[in-house]
Amino acid sequence: MLFTPRRIGSVTIPNRTVFLAHETGFAEDGLPTERDAAYYAARARGGVGLIVGPSSMLVHPSASNPMYASGYDPDVIPRLKMIADAVHEHGTKVFAQLQHTGGEDTGEHAMRETWAPSAVPSEFGYEMPKRMEREDIEEVKLGFAKTAEHVKQGNLDGLELKAGHDGILRQFLSPKYNTRDDDYGGSIDNRVRLVNEVVEAIRDRVGEEFPVGIRLTLDEMEEGGYDYDYAVEVIRRLHPSLDFIDSDIATISKLHITDAPMHAPLGYTSEYYGAAREEVDIPVIAAGRINDLTKANDVLEEGRADFVGMCRQLIADADTVRKVRRGADEEVTHCIACNQNCLGGIHTNGHVGCIQTPRSGRETRIPHIEDREPASTPRDVLVVGGGPAGLSFAVTAADLGHQVTIRERETELGGQSNIATRVDSRQEFGDAVRNLKNQLGNRDVTVETDTEVVPEDVDPNAWDDVIVAIGASESQPDLQGPDVHRSWDVLQGEAVGGSVIVFDNNKHAAGVGVAEYLAADHDVTFVTTSYHPGDQLEGTNVPPFMETLYEHDVDIETHATVIGFEDNTAQLLNVYSEDVDTVSADSLVVAERREARTGLAGALEEQGFAAGSVHRIGDCVAPRLIDKAIYDGEMLARELST
Template identity: 80%
Template sequence: MTEMLFTPKSIGSVTIPNRTVFLAHETGFAENGLPTERDAAYYRARARGGVGLIVGPSSMLVHPSASNPMYASGYDPEVVPRLRTIADACHEYGTKVFAQLQHTGGEDSGEFAMHETWAPSAVPTDFGYEMPKRMEIEDIEEIKLGFAKTAEHVKRGGLDGIELKAGHDGILRQFISPKYNHRDDRYGGSTENRVRLVNEVVEAIRNRVGEEFPIGIRFTLDEMEDGGYDYDYAVDVLRHLHPSLDFLDSDIATISKLYITDAPMHAPLGYTSEYYGAARAELDVPVIAAGRINDMTKANDLLEEGQADFIGMCRQLICDADTVRKVRAGDDDEVTHCIACNQNCLGGIHTKGHVGCIQTPRSGRETKIPHVEDLEDAPTAKRILVVGGGPAGLSFAVTAADFGHRVTIREREAVLGGQSNIATEVDSRQEFGDAVRNLRNQLNNRDVTVETGVEVTPADVDREAWDEIVVATGARERPPPLEGENVYRSWDVLRGDDVGERVIVLDNNNHAAGVGVAEQLAVEGHDVTFVTTAYHPGDRMEGTNVPPFLESLYEHDVELLTHTTIVGFDGDTAQLLNVYSQDVEPRAADALVVAERRESRNGLAAALRDRFDDDSVHRIGDCVAPRLIDTAIYDGEMLARELST
């Protein structure tokens, strides 16, 4: 039941049409310090998807001393018409929009603007390496004025309210924190003094926008750093905050602990509920819950239990912009649930330059990839054979069916899923399988023929029976560089091959495969040594995924040998080579498990192309070149769109 989730509730003078909130986050779309058409399209998609409140643009900077190319310069008057575009796009669907205001303080780099960073005290953060400048009183006055001017720009831009960021990063939290604020003037020493800047910022903003314009705060309820404040201190802060604040948006940890603030799938759903639930009991203003909430029934339960007043979702609505609309219409099986892989949301900012989602090619590309609902059916319904039921094949089949094609999938294994089924053999990565489950659920709602346990050979394909043939046969793990007795491929071990007690895992993959099989073996009770030439295990994974793996490996007493490879294994002894010192050390082991890179299974596609000698045969996903799951899903959807024009 989700009845309460869809009831209106007010924040200050503004009525939010339902209890769902799209939380603030980087998009990577800003250009020259201003929001762009891509921002407007991105937020518009979530408004169209039914969310009640959008907090964005995120981290609008209030002063030039905070410089980050990812963020809009809210202090620049040129931002006003850009904000108006965002407001109009969201208001079209009844969604309210609050801008988030921030000064990054010492938790940033001044290199972009060639300017020193500012902070309450000259205390370095665990996130960066620069020593910030201790702010002088005139600097503090400058920042207060910057917040006020930016707030005025927000109101002139037609947005509905403001969120001040004192969350996992930002100068407002740094002033609040005893770890970062060592001042002995009116802005330091006591809780009242440390909160003073926040309260003076609120007053400065009120003088510009009035008492009726909603102002709230995103606040970290526990810094979770050595020397940082805990929840009890946060409660004391809450009691000292300005009485005119209209809401609290809950946050935990700091940017140096991003694997906690934006926890990957190692963390359970709703992992922060004890924090916002406790804060809710302390406050008379609405509290926004946050922390891996991707299920609307659970979200409604949190409201019913009184743990929160609004449900904040970030990655779930990055993943599926239409989540709220689908659930409200009873189409729960159509929801693409976030799996917290962090590969294209957080990771996409650094690898692609913009936010995205591995499961949803359109996310972050709204100006380039139209919503399927806005497109007409294909001019001709084609008969299409898809060979391979992994992520690429499933993505193609779902999208092609949406365009009206008659699709048949043939998969050689007994179940759909491809390589994702291997990944889920690692206990901590089982949720990764939800990416395939989401596609299977959607497939079940479409008229697609699925044949499993069918091995397709070139002779099995009748050219006259199909208009198009899509080969999505994936990849296999490459053979280990060392052969012989007691040498195993990581995939075979995850599928059940029995290995002895003492196991060496050689990671030539450097992504999740190596750390995953090592963790699983350790959890099962093996004595594991992990060997990699990299600087740390899993060094090609998205960053927030690495610390939970490291914590688990250390917890299970896995020996970690970096800068190391194996140059020989005779069945019971490995020769370990340090790639920098060139020293060789023998190590006894009952088995060597090698996590290798992959190679394409492209023989069927090549044979069909030779046989038919036309352009009816297409390859997608790893059988073109082994990559990550996002490209497989992208390949599938984009080919389906291409064949439908």
């Protein structure tokens, strides 16, 4: 069923796949940009049936946010036409998403108060919003109507109202955030009133034939918020002219549930959209960690939804639908839900992206590999190291016509990811390497494992280029002794005592990962100088780790560093008060920073290789996160092919 057409209102969607709405970070001065158009066009080219974007187009200045387009501004119309033209060129349909952020935003950008149904602060924010007066409500309704008119004038095919994990429409529906006692509060009928009046105001502007749907949170998952049974009553009261329901769960304060990291299983929200489908006769869009189109098709065949929504999967691989449709399933780069460059990228890079796919979010700068001419002069290239950087280089270089040989000293390809995946909740992280290995298997690349490369064995006359991608090692901790261990050594089987102190000098996944690994059958004390464990992790990854640590009764000591460990006793220095305390344990495990393995590249250069023919990529340049390693590899392969 996945590749069959289906109507939403008056519009026929060519297949059942939907690219769900999300921030891109590309807006400038409140307007979508060419980067938005290129980003959406890439997914349309990749075969998706419907794109919901631009996301969260704001309907009123009281919801000012620089990351979102100002849909109420008439200047948005030509930008929407640009997006519509780019998407329609590939036969895909595109709906805009309309939103007012309400009390789940701050007034920092516009330097004004935020609006909400009641003066009830969001768990996500810290500001007390203004309780909306009747004239405010009328302004917001008018803003939705004007923005909808702009969407239609911009040649988009429909629109979606956001009453999802954030947004004022959901706040009006919620008994927690809507404590009004007038016509807009006090009962379900009154709380639904604004949504339905917004629909009516929109219909007055765009007519009955223009598709209008709603993204609806089916369970707020907050103390005092509404549950699924309440959501059903909302659904039964929604305006009859709505054309579809796009499923959502939780609120923005529970983003680790809404956009769950790899701790959550694939398809973890199916009970919600499946139950909603039984309540309505209009299409329902499934959502929630769907990254496999075979399982997506099962959702449709079993009648749990009419469309399958994917967000992070199509960020990871814009060509997912096209690849599967032509039978190239092994070419798909599957999302691993690390959230590092999609959600995290918005805050670190200023735009959406994917750790596995350098082109994602950089479509205007990095051309599609299929649009590149093969290298005019193919090169014989030796890649030393079969981790993410080396594999990324090899796949791209092979696509561009080079002859590539990989030599890896370990039995398995994968590099440091093979260590990370020893932690149960991080096993899916290995799919980043598995995706590359699958793609490597479809290319004519020679792979030699169990092969240690020493400079003397590499003949400068045999290779045009040598790519050194040998990664990094975990640094030795300052503290030494027979009962002091590095986290990598422990994850690879080094024995420790029954009671363990984990000192996190890494601050990312290494410390919390080894603590989780040990907590199942050891007494663990976690020590960090930070305010909480894993404070450099992308935010949605922290709550699941914290839940696991507390579930296993791990003692957590924050604001502390270990200054000594002797006779099974650690001295802990509070970095603020400078008080010293002691904790007893059999072993100390230190999650340290990493050191680049730099020696091989220099030694090869001394072997007589031509200047510029020895290249370092990934962690042996400087230890960083996996996205930089994959980026280094692909970009060097492209550079050598110019």
